[in-house]
Amino acid sequence: MTGLNLIQEYLSDTDEEIENSNNENKKLFKDKNINIKLPLPESILSWKGVTYNEEVIDDPLKHDGRIRSFKHERGNWATLVYIDYLPSDNILFWMKNVIIHFVGTSNLFEEFHMSLTRTLILKFHWIDSFVEAVKNIATNYQNFSIELQSIKIYCNEDATRTFVGITVQSTNNILQNIIRTLDKLMTDYQLPIYYKDASYHISFLWCLGDQRKKLEALLPSLIANFNDFFVDHPDQRYVQIDKLKCKIGNKLYNFNLQ
Template identity: 50%
Template sequence: MAGLHLIKTYSSDSDEDKYDEEKEDDDKIVNKLALPASILSLKGDTCHEEVIDNPSDHDGRIRSFKHERGNWATLVYIDYTISDCLRTWMKSVLNELPIQGDIISSLHISLSRTLVLKFHWIESFVEGLKLLCRGFHQFVVQLTDVKVYCNEERTRTFLGIYCQDEDGTLKRLTEAIDCLLAEYQLPSFYKDISYHISFFWCLGDKQIYLKKILPSLTCSLNKFLAENMEDTYVHVKEIQCKIGNKCYSFELK
């Protein structure tokens, strides 16, 4: 249309007047159809802006995978409600440690790695996990000794209380969860599984320092458990799954 208007400029005065009127009408249409600047540039739209992780916002912790829109951090685990007495024992451990760190407030036994779940997988994954849990009976886990753990990136070190069950339900449950994860091409749990409740963490790989005091910590824990038998066993009645900020619970039969 712009090219045709340029040709009309070589016509009569009446044609020029007609051109001016048409141009004015075209400008009005263009103004009405113009997209908002926020859509054109996506500037300020938090749904489209890249999320840059700042370790200083998380006590120096570093994400193990990049945050991307549509990806949800996911973990399958057993929630553990700690007693006041055991919490007191954990805090007393701080005085024996050769390094600085913090006691973990929310405790659990992991049954999967921290996974990246696509948004459109969530509904079917949750349903699959729900059906899976219906096939397992409630069971009991025993707390035994203290061990040291380090994440794959060697950015954090943990102290944890090792857990075991007598009939192998933990292993069978983990294997079933791994089969479900395979359907979504997600990584299975670690090969050398050490079920545990992490209660202390610190930055960096500090295993060499903490391993030296594991015998004394285990001795202290065993003494505590002998005097507080009710804290020795964990009765597992349900399995939890956290996807993003949403938590799901699945009862065992």
């Protein structure tokens, strides 16, 4: 028997063994109702630096009682475009005193920001183009300042949390122009635009449930205390803004203004 014939016979025998083995495996799986789930390749588990996760079951007890406003779903990424606010030590001390002397049971935010979009649900395959678009928007605007103006009470749409916020206004309406430009981008992606009757603000305290009635009764005292603070610290009423930020999942992007 020639070498070629030996190879052909070996391949034929091997194919027959594989076919027999496959038939036996299929019968075994059918008989025992076995469902085999192949592991996801490592190359996919950590796309774009965003860790892959199995289905997430929300547990409010792990988040001080807070409830997610939308269900976590694989392939959907919670997204927000915003401006950072870093309070001075004096303002931070004032915020803590608001809890002690006025509000009582509430929580101080660990980080402070002013939202420029709603919290969005972004599909994975949109991320690169969305990030590039926000970057281009940032490069079309110059640095600007915002003024901390007053105090206002807010409640989220499903009435699960109430917030105490500092209302803000920008010089030359730059803030409104940026949000208007971002709204056009949202429309391109068929995402919800910013709130129609927007009140630009920086939330600094929150509490569970709808506490508007209780907190709005305290509002005159809160506003008076806020104004007294800036009589003593007039230089801290204005904040310089030099970048936009975008958080997508657990990844943070920084975009410098002109």
